[in-house]
Amino acid sequence: MAEAGRSVEGGSVEGGSVEGLSVEGLSVGFAGVRGRVQALDGVDFAVPPGGTLGLVGESGSGKSTALLALLGLLGRAEVAARRMAFGGADLLTTAPALRGRQISAVFQDPASALNPALTVGLQVAEPLLVHARLPRAEAWAEAAALLAETGLPRPAALMECYPHQLSGGMKQRVAIAMALAGRPELLLLDEPTTALDVTVEAGILDLLDGLRARRGLSLLLVSHNLGIVDRLCDRVTVLYAGRVMETGPVREVLGRPRHPYSRGLLAALPRIGRRDGLAPIPGALPDMTRPDPGCNFRPRCPFAASACALPQALAPAGLDRTVRCHRAGELAHHRWPAPPPTPAAPPAGATLMATEGLARRFATMQAVDQVSLAVRRGEVLGLVGESGCGKTTLGRLMLRLAASDSGTLRFDGAMVPPAPSLAFRRRAQIVFQNPDTALNPRHTVATILRRPLDRFGLAGGNAADEIARLLALVRLPASYAGRYPHQLSGGEKQRVGIARALASRPDFIVCDEAVSALDASVQAAVLNLLAELRARLGLAMLFISHDIAVIAHLADRVAVMYGGQIMEEGPVASVLAPPHHPYTAALLSAVPEVGGRRARHVLPGDAGAVHGGRGCRFALRCPQRIGPLCTDADPPWRDAGPGHRIRCHIPIAPDRRVPR
Amino acid sequence: MGGYVVRRLLSVALVVFATSLLIFAIVHILPGNVAYAILGEYATPSAVATLQQRLGLDDPLWLQYWRWLHGVLRGDLGPSLVMDRPAGPLILEALGRSAILASIAFAIVAGGGIALGVHAATHQGRISDRVMTLAQFVFIAVPDFFWAILGVMAFAAGLDWLPATGYAPWGDGALAWASHLVLPVTVLSIGLLAHVSRLSRAAMLEALRSRYVLMARAKGMSERRVLWRHAAPNAMLPTITILAIDFGLLIGGVVVVETVFAYPGLGRLLVFAIEHRDLPLLQAGMLVLTTIYALANLAADIGYAVLNPRIRYGAAA
């Protein structure tokens, strides 16, 4: 490693009692199947006492590895550092003595991080019993107090529960209480809200923010989500393929990124209210078994120059900032290359797909409850909602992939029977969320694309030409026809999935969380592709997503779903601006956005908690509930502007109906 | 939990009833006349007729089954033709001796198998793990009757340390009793020990790879506590299923081992019944063994439920 620049963090002063966390030149190597993988390559970062640092990067950046290295939990990996210390103690040697005490951790998926065989109480009290050596009764009382502090109701009863009896958000609060039980000074958070719904996430972020202020905790937050980092952290370190690209105050780095990679990440980020094309970062992660001695982002960088092949040092760039790019200064006034403009979509035509009172029940849950929606020709209807709201089921019902209990479906003016004709199948297709399961792993790309051509008699004279055309349509080289899915990256698989849906030349596509499993830079490229295809082919889409920013970016109209029902529906601009349905308002305020700190009202209860039977499904969690009316009577549809309606008991004041 | 046990008990009763039908059906419906099967192909017609009358083989099948079932429910397992005695006491006596053999072997298999499995999982990749992996690999593949032959060759015929065959009642002295058990128990255990230790190693490794173990380590818990408090309770669940399967294999082993060592247990009795075409005795012995196996599976299910809060406390609250 070249000279790694001097540390500019407040905590790492020479001599005396060194406070906080300070890491310099941390390198981690793993033995992999194809040789030694350099997961981290001379990484520097620091968290001063009471400070919060965000460690951001896409998958493969090494951010979680860094966190495990601090805890000394990397098993057989080779860990080396010039300095890795907390409160003056060398973590390379003392991590086992510090972890669970001065340093605690909260991991990503709370469902798997809690032990299914032990009670919540035992798991939270354990550090108190083992580390603080409290008597059982005292440990129990303190554990219950910790559960209460993390905002969990009825802590005494909760102590006796097993993890499977709790919801995801509750589990994560238990995990946080468990981490606090070690009475830590530093809390390590590994994607603490990634598995959670956005309204639950907002509550957890508020909790963490409060804990930090109240207890003077230092936080190290590892996340791929720049919005969360912006919400919670003072400083941020951007990692790419095992190296630090840039470090500095959050507002500075995310507001005016200096390293090309950070700039690319932000250019690829869909945001509410942003309608211009997203700028994806081309290319893929470098081969980590052979670290590039020069800048390892070079092959993907639009500003790469010959000097980039030389080793790059983290150099000061303005107040309290360091950047690992020799061109950072001269590039400050160059814009990140804009994507080719998306062709304008033709205006939406007549109604293509319409549901009337569509319903489906699973066991005890009314997954889809009397939904009437219409999608016009060439129109993208966004369907947004949290997990369990029924949005995926609705999508399957519209394609007759799942049977509906009641209600009707009309396509192009004709009724669609429960067992639809081949013609309907040809014209209505689907793109799935998970690229890994969407393609049959035993078929080549050519076989996958050829099947719909044969099935619908579209191959014509030359199937190979048609397959090449489809691959070109989704911007994949024709040579990919011979590949198997496992030879493709996640983004490429998703493109093949889109090509398969397009093979039958459909008029209507259901995109079920089609970009949710992809990294930010890849997601932008697939979103751009979908926008372009829709404009060129005049496709109508039902675009299902939990991410309102993605929907806001792509859709013409939005429907907001909760508890199996549509709560609000209208043109994107109208739905994103007041008046809102209370749920839409909560959803919008919960989205952690870079640069936006809006007033938030955190919802009580779990995502998807439904008031069953009569009344508004959202009533139990509604911060604006007006009384028993909400739980007793079905709310009416209220007109909130042209094409915009809200299902709520709260009347819409006339002055608020004025176009904004 | 109580409801769960009752439901499982009912299903055991159903399984035993259904297997009684199956056993009866195989004995009586498979091609071949039962009387000829018992008396041999060259039996005289009059002998056949006498036997048929004695066993009620002329009656319709449902009546024969009903008579058998009725007897079983009253505790009468039917006659043994060859020994000319009721089968019940014969089976009971043999079952007691088999139970000694099987329970000692099962204790060794369960205790030793889990201990070896945990040891191997916590010493993954070290010499002891590799040696065990190799040994398991070979031991699983060696038939128990061949172990028996080797054991007899080495310790009975060769070194003359242990009796080659037979059984000594407790009354003959503890040493005689135990010395007759050493070889059968060892032979019975060795293959299953390999099987259980191998699978419990896998179960333990899976638990040790889990996120909750990572979490426990991040909480600063000692390796010992991580192992026994966090990983072991979860690894026990698949291990219980494995033990239930191995109990079935153990029953098979008992039949073979008792035959080799001329150990007068239920397995030997069954083979005797087959060799002498004593079909009523065979039928009764099979039913008893099946019932025991069903009860063992019930015990495994209950053990599984006791250790698994998901079953104990139902689904999400």
Next chain:
Amino acid sequence: MTARGRITDPLRAGGITLTVIAVLAVLGIWRTPYDPTAFAVRLRLAAPTLAHPFGTDEFGRDVLSRVLAGAHLSLAIGFGAMLVSLLLGVPLGLLAAFDRGWLGAAIMRAADLAISLPPILLGLLILAVTPPSLGKTILAVGLVYVPIMVRLARAVALGLLEEDFVQAARARGEGAVSILVREILPNAWPPIIVECGLRVTFAILLGASLSFLGLGPQPPSSEWGLMIAESRQFLDQAPWLALAPGLCLCALLVAVNATGEGLRARLDPSHG
């Protein structure tokens, strides 16, 4: 890391050994050093010599020739039983996965019932009632494993039916047969092959045990389990009578086991 080398090793070593045994076994049906059934009174219970490397038995028959002549029987029981369970179990399991009505339920209840008999008992029962023979041993051992195959095939198919690529096929309006042939089967065979590989070991073990109990091929057959059973009277005088077929049986079983485990490591990376 040597992971790759280690994983493929058992498959290769087991496969080569198994092939050698199989070739010898097939040759042994027609050609052996001596006539495996020829008595030679003067050579009774002769210890191994260069002329008779495995010695002779109580009738003076050459043990090596008998072992070679009987080799195909163990293989036939193991692989035959595996085929029986495969051919009966997989279609039934797939049917149970596709049919959510009474037929599927009936198949599964029957499998539950059959599995609640201890493995050897079903074999004992079937072979006890009718005169034993090679075919019946194969059938009995095969039947023992049918319910396991049914459950496995059903579980695999049910898992695959939930996959998005099957949903995509349904979105094309594909019928059940097309989905089965194009989408399910190509993905279902690896776990089924793995199970078969592991089952062959147990089938050979069970078959040999049944023969040993006298419920397999009958004398003068030289099935290895039977040979070992017959050798018991001569353990003191002629241990080679037991050791020759016993060690061959162990070699075969270890080879089959290695091949099965190797296949599993190759096809099913989720298991260490």
